[in-house]
Amino acid sequence: MSSIQIRNVTKRFGDFTAVDDLTLEIEEGEFAALLGPSGCGKTTTMNMIAGIEDVTEGSILFDEQELSGTRIQDRNIGFVFQNYAIFTHLSVYKNLSYGLEVKKVAQGEIERRVKAMADRMSISHRLDQPAASLSVNEMQKLAIGRSAIVEPRIFLLDEPLSNLDAGFRAYMRAELKVLQHEFGQTMIYVTHDQIEAMSLADKIAIIDEGKLMQYGTPLDIYNSPDNRFVAHFIGSPRMNLIDGELSQEKDQLKLRANDGAEIKLQGQVKSDFASDGKVQRGSFGIRPQDIYFGKQRSDSDMKMDGTVEVLERVGPKRLAYLQVSETRFIAFDDQDQLKVGDTVPFYLPSAKSMAFDLTSGRRLGGAAK
Amino acid sequence: MSDKSANTPTKDGYWAKVAQDGNKMGFWFVLPTVLLLLFIVVFPLFMQLYLSVTWWTPLEGIPWYMAWEVFSWGENYWYQLTDPRMWGALWRTVLIMIVAVPAQFFLGMALAYLFLEQFPGRKMFYSIMLTPMMIVPAVVGLMFYLLFQGTGPVNAHLGLPSNFSWLTDVHRAMISVIIADIWQWTPLMFLILLAGMLGVPSDQLLAARLLGGSNWQNFLKIIIPRMKTVIIIALVLRAVECFKIFDLVYIMTKGGPGVQTETISIFLYKLTFAELEWAYVAAIGLTILFVLSVVAAKGLSYMAKKDT
Numbered sequence: 001m002s003s004i005q006i007r008n009v010t011k012r013f014g015d016f017t018a019v020d021d022l023t024l025e026i027e028e029g030e031f032a033a034l035l036g037p038s039g040c041g042k043t044t045t046m047n048m049i050a051g052i053e054d055v056t057e058g059s060i061l062f063d064e065q066e067l068s069g070t071r072i073q074d075r076n077i078g079f080v081f082q083n084y085a086i087f088t089h090l091s092v093y094k095n096l097s098y099g100l101e102v103k104k105v106a107q108g109e110i111e112r113r114v115k116a117m118a119d120r121m122s123i124s125h126r127l128d129q130p131a132a133s134l135s136v137n138e139m140q141k142l143a144i145g146r147s148a149i150v151e152p153r154i155f156l157l158d159e160p161l162s163n164l165d166a167g168f169r170a171y172m173r174a175e176l177k178v179l180q181h182e183f184g185q186t187m188i189y190v191t192h193d194q195i196e197a198m199s200l201a202d203k204i205a206i207i208d209e210g211k212l213m214q215y216g217t218p219l220d221i222y223n224s225p226d227n228r229f230v231a232h233f234i235g236s237p238r239m240n241l242i243d244g245e246l247s248q249e250k251d252q253l254k255l256r257a258n259d260g261a262e263i264k265l266q267g268q269v270k271s272d273f274a275s276d277g278k279v280q281r282g283s284f285g286i287r288p289q290d291i292y293f294g295k296q297r298s299d300s301d302m303k304m305d306g307t308v309e310v311l312e313r314v315g316p317k318r319l320a321y322l323q324v325s326e327t328r329f330i331a332f333d334d335q336d337q338l339k340v341g342d343t344v345p346f347y348l349p350s351a352k353s354m355a356f357d358l359t360s361g362r363r364l365g366g367a368a369k
Numbered sequence: 370m371s372d373k374s375a376n377t378p379t380k381d382g383y384w385a386k387v388a389q390d391g392n393k394m395g396f397w398f399v400l401p402t403v404l405l406l407l408f409i410v411v412f413p414l415f416m417q418l419y420l421s422v423t424w425w426t427p428l429e430g431i432p433w434y435m436a437w438e439v440f441s442w443g444e445n446y447w448y449q450l451t452d453p454r455m456w457g458a459l460w461r462t463v464l465i466m467i468v469a470v471p472a473q474f475f476l477g478m479a480l481a482y483l484f485l486e487q488f489p490g491r492k493m494f495y496s497i498m499l500t501p502m503m504i505v506p507a508v509v510g511l512m513f514y515l516l517f518q519g520t521g522p523v524n525a526h527l528g529l530p531s532n533f534s535w536l537t538d539v540h541r542a543m544i545s546v547i548i549a550d551i552w553q554w555t556p557l558m559f560l561i562l563l564a565g566m567l568g569v570p571s572d573q574l575l576a577a578r579l580l581g582g583s584n585w586q587n588f589l590k591i592i593i594p595r596m597k598t599v600i601i602i603a604l605v606l607r608a609v610e611c612f613k614i615f616d617l618v619y620i621m622t623k624g625g626p627g628v629q630t631e632t633i634s635i636f637l638y639k640l641t642f643a644e645l646e647w648a649y650v651a652a653i654g655l656t657i658l659f660v661l662s663v664v665a666a667k668g669l670s671y672m673a674k675k676d677t
Contacts, residue, residue: 050579072578085576089594098590099580150580 001186002062002153003028004049009058011044011210018044020210021058026188026203028063031180033189033201037233041210042190046156049188050077062153078147078155078185082162084139086146088132092123095131095142099150113149121145137168144176148183155180155187161196173199194234198222206230228361231285231354237319240291240329242284243358246273255284260325267300267350272365276357279364285354288319291331293338293346300350304329307343322346421445421651428645436648445652455653457628458636461543465632466611469550473607474600476551477558481566482588484559502556510620513549517621542622542630549617554610558603565599566592598672605668609661633657 004026011019019041026032034042047053049060051072060067067075087095096114105113118124121141126134134142140160147155157176161169177200180187191197197204198218206213206221206229213233214226225231231239244257253270255263263284265273273282296303306322306329313319318333322344331346338344355364387393416433422443425436449455484495501509516523517535524533535545569592577587593600615634618624624631624639631639637653640646 052575072575073581073583075579076581077579079576079579081572081576083572085570085572087573087577087591089591098577098582102577102580102582102586102590146576146580 001028001184003030003064004154004186004188005061005064006045006049007059007061009045009048009060010056011041011048011053012056018210019048022207022210022212024205024212024215026186029184029186031177031187031189031200031202033191033197033204034207035191035194035197035204035233036207036213038192040207042192042207043158044210045207046158046188046190049154050079050156051075076150076153078150078152080143080147080155080157080160082159084143084160084163086131086134086139086142088130090131091127092118092129092131092134092142093127095146096127096149099146103150117145117149136163137165137172140164140168140172144179148179148185153186155183155185157187157189159191160189161191162193176200194236198234206233208233224363225354226363228283228285228356228358228363231356231363235287237288237314237330239285239287239354241356242327242329244282244284246280246282255282257325257327259327261304261327262325263302263304263348265350266302267298269350269353269355269365272355275365279357279359281358282364283356283358285356286329286348286352288330289332290349290352291329291346292349293331293333293335293344296347298349298351301347302350302353303345303347305343305345308338308340311338311340417651417655420648421655423648425648426645427647441648445649446656448649449653449656454628454631454636458631458633461630462612462614462632462634464543465547465550465614466608469547469554470604470607470611472547472551473555473558474562474604476555477560477562477603480555480559481563482592484563485566498559499556501553502560504553506553506616507620509549509553510617513545513552513617514621517545536622537626539626539629542626546614546618546621546630549621550611550614553617554607558607561599561603561606562596565596565603568599569595601668601672605665609665612657612661 004024006022006024006026009019009022010017022041022045024032034045036042044053048055051067051070055068062075087098090098093114096117097110100110100113114127115124118127121144123134123138123141123145126138131139131142140163143160160176161172164172173196176189179185180200189197189200201218203216204218204221205215208229214221214230221230222234225234228241232241242255242257242261242263244255244261244263247254247256253265253274255265255273257263265284269284273279304322304324306324308320309323309328310321311318311333312321318336318338320331320333320338322329322331329346356362357364387397420433420436422441422445423436424439424441424444425431425433429436429439431438480498484491504512514536515521518524519531519534523529523535524531535541574587574591577591578584582590613634614632615638618630618632618635619638622630624635628636633653637650640650640653
């Protein structure tokens with residue numbers, strides 16, 4: 001078990017910068033997720049930790065020890081590949097024992113540990129069979145078991161659940177959490193699936209175009225995104241982000257959306273937008289579940305009138321697509337009383353609204369840290 | 370097709386049936402090729418079998434199809450078993466095989482492993498590496514004939530006197546031939562083995578390294594087992610090819626000195642054109658064909674078993 005320090009790491013492939021000045025600290029025993037859209041540099045980061053890719057600039061350390069120059073086979077890293085990379089020409093037993101055999105562990109010890117691991121992963125009935133005959137779900141377990149058996153310093157998982165069927169994925173998600181707890185292992189988990197990251201990780205690093213957007217606990221990231229990208233990326237359904245021009249008329253600060261709607265800013269979000277006097281173009285954010293209908297709950301909540309365009313059932317709830325001029329707001333129809341075509345008033349609670357600078361994407365105001 | 374036959378009056382002739390039946394039509398389409406193959410493969414084989422059980426030679430004074438007049442039963446087959454020159458030629462062929470093929474295999478394997486990694490100039494070296502096998506064997510023979518002359522470059526570079534002979538020395542003649550064969554055919558081995566090695570999934574190799582396996586351990590436990598089929602193909606191919614070695618030897622030593630480098634092919638050539646023992650040649654040729662077929666079939670069936 002080790003802690004990992006990633007310091008100002010940059011990775012370039014020719015002219016293309018895959019990872020740009022990334023700094024990240026992962027504590028011993030922590031489960032960290034690298035989350036981002038495809039091609040954001042998360043897998044490259046993982047490969048650099050494993051030693052599969054060289055670091056162009058900066059350094060990666062385990063327990064404050066510089067890693068560059070340490071060969072892949074000497075890093076003692078557990079790595080679970082997206083497609084598992086099971087040795088299909090060997091038996092399940094030989095797959096599990098590989099990491100121990102190459103380290104010349106005594107035969108009796110190997111046998112004991114393989115049996116224990118096979119039991120733990122509930123594949124002991126398959127030990128003598130060729131690994132190629134396993135189902136995808138069993139391969140997944142074998143891949144994790146094969147890496148865990150050598151008791152690596154850290155565990156890297158590259159989208160390990162993406163090939164599984166939905167039911168087993170949910171099961172494996174819970175299982176991974178249990179395993180991580182049992183092994184007390186430092187784990188880094190690469191995924192583009194926010195639900196996996198939110199449910200598994202102690203901390204999430206959100207990466208976009210090779211840059212670290214935010215690093216924090218799942219709730220932290222959800223509740224107080226540092227910038228517009230994180231606000232947009234995390235949450236399902238996605239946050240409403242209304243982009244537009246800020247204008248001051250007498251006392252009233254307004255955000256005029258590019259596609260028509262006009263929000264008369266009030267309360268906290270108003271002072272957030274006003275906190276940086278130079279910002280001209282802003283982005284107003286509000287999560288769908290924070291929009292409400294009916295009676296105004298606070299004086300600072302902003303009233304809008306919208307036409308119900310579409311109602312979409314999502315589980316027990318309904319999503320309402322509200323059209324204000326050409327601007328669309330998505331809200332949960334919490335009263336279950338809306339009809340398509342109705343024009344209804346709805347409220348944007350100021351305390352839960354977020355202000356972003358549209359040009360730089362950064363969060364504005366006191367709520368931003 | 371069924372529409373047509375419903376509208377036009379049905380003909381009962383054989384060809385009308387052929388037109389309806391894909392299998393029959395196929396038979397007529399491939400028939401010319403089959404006949405041609407019979408003529409160029411099967412006919413000579415039977416001709417050889419026929420001659421091998423006679424005493425016939427071109428000097429016999431009778432055409433070959435009349436060879437039954439000098440029928441010998443299995444005498445030729447019996448004689449070859451007790452012919453020391455035949456056994457000598459066979460042994461020398463096998464010697465070339467058991468020295469050259471493993472040497473080509475290990476060199477080819479090592480080179481293929483080198484070429485698994487990217488390095489500057491890889492493409493250029495790759496092309497250069499493959500050149501020897503593109504050269505006509507007779508030309509390779511000539512090249513090595515010149516190289517191994519007493520006053521040639523080999524002696525000059527090794528600092529040996531010009532009376533230090535390679536091609537006319539009892540032992541060194543064979544060594545020279547084997548060196549030439551290794552030089553020419555290592556590239557083929559390299560090419561086949563590299564193709565096999567590239568087929569080993571790179572992520573499994575990476576997984577093995579991440580598990581702490583050294584390059585050598587991973588080579589033995591991951592790469593080699595996965596290449597088993599390709600290795601057998603390469604070895605069988607080269608072993609069988611070795612039996613056909615001729616051009617190199619003929620140009621470098623003509624089988625000499627004496628019979629010191631006389632391989633099966635050289636031996637058969639001399640028997641055919643110098644000694645005109647055609648019936649005997651036919652018998653030996655058939656025996657070798659039979660033995661090699663058995664060896665190749667064994668190898669291939671072993672491979673098929675490993676595959677499933």
